[in-house]
Amino acid sequence: MVAATPGVRAWGPSGSENAGPNPPKAAYVVARVGEAVTVISVEEVSKEFRSWRRRVQALAGVSFEVRQGEAFGLLGANGAGKTTLVKILLGLAHPTSGRVTVRGMEPVRARARRRVGYLPEGHRFPGYLSGEAAMRLFGRLAGLDEATIGRRTRELLALVGLSDRGGDRISRYSKGMTQRLGLACALLDEPEVLFLDEPTDGVDPVGRRHIRDVLLDAKAAGTTIFINSHLLSEVERTCDRVAILHQGRLLREAGVDDLTHPSQRFRIRLEERQHAPLELLARFGAVTLDGHIEVAVPDLPTLNHLLDELRSQRLLIAEVTPQRAALEDVFIELVREERGA
Amino acid sequence: MKVWALVVDTWREALARYTLLGFVIVSSLFMLMLTFALNLDIVDGTLAAGSLFGRAFDLPGGTPIETVVTTGESAFAAMLYGLGIFLAVFATGSQVPNLVHRGTVDLYLSRPVSRPALLLGRFVGAVTLVLANLAFLCGGVFLIISLKTGVWNLRLLAAGGMIALVFCSYLGFMYLIGVLSGSTPLSIMLPYAIYVLAMPLAAHDHIAAVADSRLAAWTVHGLYWLLPKSVELGRDVVQLVMGKGGLSVTALATTLVFGLGCLAAAVAVFQRRSY
Numbered sequence: 187m188v189a190a191t192p193g194v195r196a197w198g199p200s201g202s203e204n205a206g207p208n209p210p211k212a213a214y215v216v217a218r219v220g221e222a223v224t225v226i227s228v229e230e231v232s233k234e235f236r237s238w239r240r241r242v243q244a245l246a247g248v249s250f251e252v253r254q255g256e257a258f259g260l261l262g263a264n265g266a267g268k269t270t271l272v273k274i275l276l277g278l279a280h281p282t283s284g285r286v287t288v289r290g291m292e293p294v295r296a297r298a299r300r301r302v303g304y305l306p307e308g309h310r311f312p313g314y315l316s317g318e319a320a321m322r323l324f325g326r327l328a329g330l331d332e333a334t335i336g337r338r339t340r341e342l343l344a345l346v347g348l349s350d351r352g353g354d355r356i357s358r359y360s361k362g363m364t365q366r367l368g369l370a371c372a373l374l375d376e377p378e379v380l381f382l383d384e385p386t387d388g389v390d391p392v393g394r395r396h397i398r399d400v401l402l403d404a405k406a407a408g409t410t411i412f413i414n415s416h417l418l419s420e421v422e423r424t425c426d427r428v429a430i431l432h433q434g435r436l437l438r439e440a441g442v443d444d445l446t447h448p449s450q451r452f453r454i455r456l457e458e459r460q461h462a463p464l465e466l467l468a469r470f471g472a473v474t475l476d477g478h479i480e481v482a483v484p485d486l487p488t489l490n491h492l493l494d495e496l497r498s499q500r501l502l503i504a505e506v507t508p509q510r511a512a513l514e515d516v517f518i519e520l521v522r523e524e525r526g527a
Numbered sequence: 528m529k530v531w532a533l534v535v536d537t538w539r540e541a542l543a544r545y546t547l548l549g550f551v552i553v554s555s556l557f558m559l560m561l562t563f564a565l566n567l568d569i570v571d572g573t574l575a576a577g578s579l580f581g582r583a584f585d586l587p588g589g590t591p592i593e594t595v596v597t598t599g600e601s602a603f604a605a606m607l608y609g610l611g612i613f614l615a616v617f618a619t620g621s622q623v624p625n626l627v628h629r630g631t632v633d634l635y636l637s638r639p640v641s642r643p644a645l646l647l648g649r650f651v652g653a654v655t656l657v658l659a660n661l662a663f664l665c666g667g668v669f670l671i672i673s674l675k676t677g678v679w680n681l682r683l684l685a686a687g688g689m690i691a692l693v694f695c696s697y698l699g700f701m702y703l704i705g706v707l708s709g710s711t712p713l714s715i716m717l718p719y720a721i722y723v724l725a726m727p728l729a730a731h732d733h734i735a736a737v738a739d740s741r742l743a744a745w746t747v748h749g750l751y752w753l754l755p756k757s758v759e760l761g762r763d764v765v766q767l768v769m770g771k772g773g774l775s776v777t778a779l780a781t782t783l784v785f786g787l788g789c790l791a792a793a794v795a796v797f798q799r800r801s802y
């Protein structure tokens with residue numbers, strides 16, 4: 187296994203790599219569904235925040251599972267309930283009803299949080315600590331021994347590009363620097379499960395790419411990753427599966443590939459200056475767009491039937507491309523449908 | 528190990544936020560004042576002349592020096608009681624509100640530490656901090672007086688211990704307020720409020736006697752028994768230094784029960800809260 191100790195990369199574009207030995211992950215078996223081990227299980231979880239003035243239903247009967255080694259993305263608009271759900275998974279918030287387990291344990295038990303990493307949204311490190319002191323404090327609270335804390339602190343600060351600033355007070359860090367420190371802290375005890383709430387918030391593009399690399403390394407090492415985000419392109423690049431949350435309810439849960447799967451939409455490009463008869467296109471429900479033909483077909487035979495018709499008109503076909511929907515489009519489409527409903 | 532980490536964290540916070548420095552400065556000023564203000568002229572083990580803050584002692588001639596010193600010390604102990612608790616409440620008031628601040632509490636609670644352990648670890652940290660501060664303040668006053676007069680009245684140190692115990696009770700209350708409200712100003716103001724509120728309650732029997740309803744009378748009695756006994760304990764600190772008996776065990780015990788009750792409630796609320 188590689189980089190749940192992602193002490194193997196350095197921050198920045200140079201990205202020097204020096205793979206080191208890494209301790210093996212603790213083996214845990216919770217429940218086997220076919221081959222995959224369920225690491226995170228959410229069953230009919232609801233959460234209502236009550237105050238004397240109003241009630242907010244943050245989550246309403248959400249259920250899903252995340253399997254070992256998976257990178258799972260939770261998508262949703264502002265206020266959809268993403269952070270609330272992650273907090274419930276970490277035992278920070280208690281569900282009003284329903285049940286969650288992480289590695290088979292209820293997260294309210296302290297033991298369940300061992301080797302679990304968490305990068306909270308809008309975290310506020312104690313400003314009086316230096317980066318190193320914060321790592322030491324949270325390492326001790328994680329129950330690590332001093333030698334391990336020292337080693338991990340060095341590795342991880344290097345990994346997130348804070349080696350030379352580790353001794354500075356956190357109150358003097360920039361926003362992106364605290365975010366990177368947060369990531370280092372989350373990776374401190376070589377987590378088996380990593381929860382990240384908006385991990386790239388406030389980080390520059392180079393940093394974002396680096397965070398993605400770190401996460402992909404961790405995933406390659408078998409870490410289960412749970413990301414909350416509304417940066418869909420990022421989730422698309424990192425995650426295997428996503429769930430879309432809307433006003434506390436789960437709209438859709440699917441593999442990223444399934445969601446963005448080549449739909450039955452195709453773009454057909456003809457030889458320069460050739461045009462298909464409009465009557466033919468209308469018969470297939472196709473339209474011309476920027477000089478291309480765009481068509482949605484129920485199946486492949488229909489597509490080929492259209493191609494035959496075009497060929498019979500002595501038109502030359504230069505290109506046929508399946509259209510992949512961007513996750514963003516899928517997301518916006520789903521949310522719009524939901525609002526309309 | 529985890530408790531140790533939390534104690535270290537408390538000290539670091541106190542250092543970085545200058546609360547420790549503030550405590551040391553105020554305590555040192557108090558001691559400095561004492562050094563210059565206390566003038567004694569001792570002849571043959573009795574006080575020939577003496578003054579405190581420029582005012583001459585008005586004592587019958589030939590009073591043994593021990594009596595003079597313990598009398599003076601008891602006056603200081605009363606001041607230390609007020610000052611010590613005032614400073615300690617000030618120094619620790621932001622502890623819980625800072626911990627439960629959104630974004631910070633997440634970092635602590637997502638570690639494999641139980642919530643009671645987290646809160647109690649910080650409590651232990653605060654107690655060690657205040658113990659050290661009180662040891663500095665009371666120990667300093669004790670040293671100055673003892674060195675100046677040659678009378679070593681160890682009961683003054685015991686009074687320091689008692690002040691620490693009373694403070695622990697207030698700290699329990701501050702933890703409850705902190706967990707409930709997350710507000711530093713409230714965590715500082717409310718202990719002072721109950722300190723002051725408890726003063727007239729020392730005369731609860733008299734107040735209740737003239738109360739116009741039974742409910743009012745019971746409320747007054749109830750409040751008296753519930754809240755820390757600031758007057759009685761202040762008096763007890765003085766008695767303790769003078770070496771006179773008659774300490775009210777009930778006053779100290781009920782005050783400690785109040786603190787423990789508040790701390791237990793704080794842990795229970797903290798345990799149930801969603802952050």
Ligand SMILES: Nc1ncnc2c1ncn2[C@@H]1O[C@H](COP(=O)(O)OP(=O)(O)OP(=O)(O)O)[C@@H](O)[C@H]1O
Pocket residue numbers: 235236242243244262263264265266267268269270271307416801802
């Ligand atoms: N502690 C709280 N008390 C009351 N209401 C809360 C609390 N935390 C969250 N909420 C409410 O629950 C709902 C979901 O909030 P949540 O923070 O989970 O959203 P989110 O999906 O993470 O949004 P964002 O993308 O903006 O971070 C919101 O309406 C929010 O106001």
Ligand SMILES: [Mg+2]
Pocket residue numbers: 268269270307383414
């Ligand atoms: Mg959020």
